[in-house]
Amino acid sequence: MRPDAPTRRRVITIFAAAAASAVAGSPARPQEADYAWRGVAMGADATILFNGVEPATARSAIAAAAAEIDRLEDALSLFRDNSELRRLNRNKQLHAPSGDMRRALALALDIAGRSGGLFDPSVQALWEAHVDWFAASPGAGVPPDELIAKARAAVDWRRITIEPDSIRTGADQRLTLNGLGQGYVTDRIADLLYSRGLRHILVDLGEQRALGPCQDGAPWLVARANAAPFALSGGALATSEGSGCVLGASGAAHHLFDPRNGRSASHWKTITVHHRSAAVADALSTAFYAASSDEIEALLPRFAGTAIWAIGHDxxxxxxxxxxVDGTVG
Structure with missing residues (x-):
């Protein structure tokens, strides 16, 4: 059976511990002033770290956040059979879409346009073609050109239409919001917690967004392999890495496709993006993973307030x- 969504990348992890232990080398805080929640959101491990927050306040905030995550997954998730996204993929039309479905897809189409199609929510056909190919022959090489060409015929963000009371796709299209869905949910949860007066919070729902630094002003440290951690005091980080979800027994392909040729992108080993919005950072890390250095240079002026770290295969x-830029990441 074909999975409906890829195993989400988990390529950078929270280096900061719950503030009950030392954070960034600072002295330990009193346990009663700190709280950490761990769960699952949009198919990824999820963590929310509270600093300087009483447990009762944190528990109340987490209950609200968990309910919001559940509501958003009903709209955006490929893991839920009756989500709005799954119904759109089945029926090619979704009547009376929720505000979140409209906003998330509108953002996806905006990033698609500004990136020249390097980000495209209709790449689900490429994922399905690869999964079916390797399910039949796990040890095979990459899918043949004719199979990729057939899948690519369904990949075109310009055929997706958001109308006043509905969303429509091409008859052969299937959409995925995995390229920005985790970031979108991260933003919504961060905004929810901020509206409750919380400031010293790190939300990690697959992408990381800091509402502010720790209570003593120290940044949250977000680890990365073989490099100094990112020091995050505000805004969001998102990372794309092909090795986060390899396809085929030999790892012949991965889940980050270049919509222009239908193949796994190969310019970079890792791309990390900082932006004030986790959804935008998420989408841009996906788009820029398929871009060359020259293409990144050309596209970057279209995305003000963006910082990019790209590690090549060398x-x-x-x-x-x-x-x-706001100077909140180092």
Whole structure:
């Protein structure tokens, strides 16, 4: 049976512990002032770290956050059979879509347009073609050109229409919001917690967003392999890495496809993006993973307030910044 969604990447992890233990080398805080929640959101491990928050306040906030995650998954998840996204994929039309479904898909189409199609929510056909190919022949090489060409015929974000009371796709299209869904949910949960007066919070629902630094001003540290951790005091980080979900017994392909040729993108080993919005950072890390250095240079002015760290297959890191930036990551 074909899975409906890829195993989500888990390529950077929270280096900061719950503040009940030392955070960024700071002295331990009183346990009664700190709280950590761990669960699952949009198919990924999820963590929310509270600093300087009484447990009762944190538990109340987590109950509200969990209910919001559940509601958002009913709209955006490929894991739920009757989600709005799954119904759209089955019926090619979704009547009276929720506000979140409309906003998330509208953002996906906006990023698709500004990235010249490097981000495309209709790449689900490529995922299905690869999964079916390797399910039949796990040890095979990459799918043949004719199979990719057939799948690519369904990949075109411009055929997706958001109407006043419905969403429509092409008759052969299936959509995925995995490229920004975790970031979108991260933003919604961060905004919910902020509205409750919480400030010293790190939300990690597959992408990381800091509402602010720790209570003493120390940043949250987000680890990355073989490099210094990111120091995050505000805004969001999102990382894409092909090795996070390999396809085929020999790892012949991975889940981050270049919509232009239907093949797994190969320019980079890892791309990390910082932006004030986790959804935008999530989408851009996906888009830029398929972009060359020259393409990133050309596209970056379209995305103000973006910082990019790209590690090539030679292990060298390149950085780009599109001002204005808020100085909340180091």
């Amino acid at each position: 292990g060298r890191e390149r950085r780009w910044i599109s001002p204005p």
